[in-house]
Amino acid sequence: MTIAVLGATGMVGSRVTAEAGARGHRVLALSRKPGSANPNVTPIAVDAEDAQALREALGTADAVVVSVRTDPVDEEFLVGTTRSVLDAAARLGIRVLVVGGAGALRSPDSQDLLVADNPAYVPSELKRIAAAGIAQLRSCQTRAEADWVYLSPPALLEPGDRTGRYRRGTDTLLTGPDGRSWISAEDLAVAVVDEIETSGAERHITVVHSV
């Protein structure tokens, strides 16, 4: 397959790019300042705010992973970029996987409470980031005609080891065998490429580390 990764230089995007390339997929590595020495990876410089450039960059892809963010968080950018990708992908007939936020998940102990609104997971200083992730999911949900899946990471996502193992769930935050809601970015990337290769029926999924 040819898989485009928007945000290919980021913590998540670089691992998705490496995982997909290692499986023999051709990767279009999209970001403003891309670069790669992997022969399976084609770096393409594109600013996500340029919808036409984005459309052109996605032209030969079979699927696209959206894995962008800004610091500080910019909800308008996140939602606008997601919409541009969904619109282009719908026209091209390709699948979209959005790596979003844990805040959009339901709390494990209280299904009516989103993680974003649960102080046990999201302190007040991170609420704007969590809210942007929810807005990003809502922007997907308004595009019923597009083929998308929104992957919420667990509460903690950081660089680590690739074990190749994870547990998959749907719209409720998962915890692992040690009680922690955590996964390495490497194993999240395994889940991302698995989901692209063999798509499930659910539109909102999550994953957590496993033994």
Ligand SMILES: NC(=O)c1ccc[n+]([C@@H]2O[C@H](COP(=O)([O-])OP(=O)(O)OC[C@H]3O[C@@H](n4cnc5c(N)ncnc54)[C@H](OP(=O)(O)O)[C@@H]3O)[C@@H](O)[C@H]2O)c1
């Ligand atoms: N627990 C959680 O819920 C959790 C934890 C971590 C991350 N996440 C989510 O995972 C996703 C990826 O996060 P990350 O940590 O990998 O982010 P990151 O390391 O900050 O990388 C962000 C990527 O976005 C690209 N980017 C930013 N602005 C762009 C623009 N205008 N045009 C094109 N590319 C642009 C950057 O590349 P350039 O600068 O080269 O353009 C970079 O590749 C985000 O949705 C984030 O919210 C969730």
